[in-house]
């Protein structure tokens with residue numbers, strides 16, 4: 001399958017976290033080789049109001065859909081400042097992951113589609129989940145990880161979603177967030193995108209769920225944040 005590459009090193013990205021939101025936006029827009037800009041989407045609570053950072057509880061996993069109406073993403077408050085780190089890939093490419101956002105710079109977001117074989121949370125079950133610090137993964141014997149029980153890939157949300165263990169070749173795709181005037185927005189992606197593969201693999205399921213394949217590929221400009229347990233009937237930890 002054809003997979004698009006968006007990852008190239010760009011030194012100026014290192015300064016992004018020091019810029020104002022407006023400059024950040026401009027800078028992101030110019031980083032087309034590694035950052036892919038999508039529609040800016042405000043994150044909302046279930047009442048349709050902008051979600052506040054304090055509503056995102058530490059240790060709980062949340063989902064929202066971005067950049068497409070059918071592509072789930074995790075929203076996680078890691079409870080402490082999460083610093084930018086350089087993410088290196090097995091093919092030798094690398095990029096600077098911008099770390100957390102919000103008043104404590106503790107909130108991160110990743111695409112919830114596993115980069116191994118595209119397992120993702122559905123309304124029936126979620127094989128890929130965030131394990132808070134007090135819930136140990138059976139694979140790496142620690143918490144504060146995202147693990148996919150389909151084939152036991154484990155990712156580190158504090159270090160740009162890099163692979164800690166298992167067969168996944170790439171880190172989780174980062175959903176780039178922006179925090180402006182107390183509101184959270186998703187503005188694009190950073191890393192290896194697999195949306196084309198996802199749409200190819202699940203075309204008939206998505207068609208059924210969203211009434212048409214075209215509707216499943218609609219880009220969002222707002223997205224409601226839900227607890228994973230509110231979305232998926234069964235949450236599988238391993």
Ligand code: FES
Nearest residue numbers: 114116117148151
């Ligand atoms: S699909 Fe997630 S580890 Fe294989």
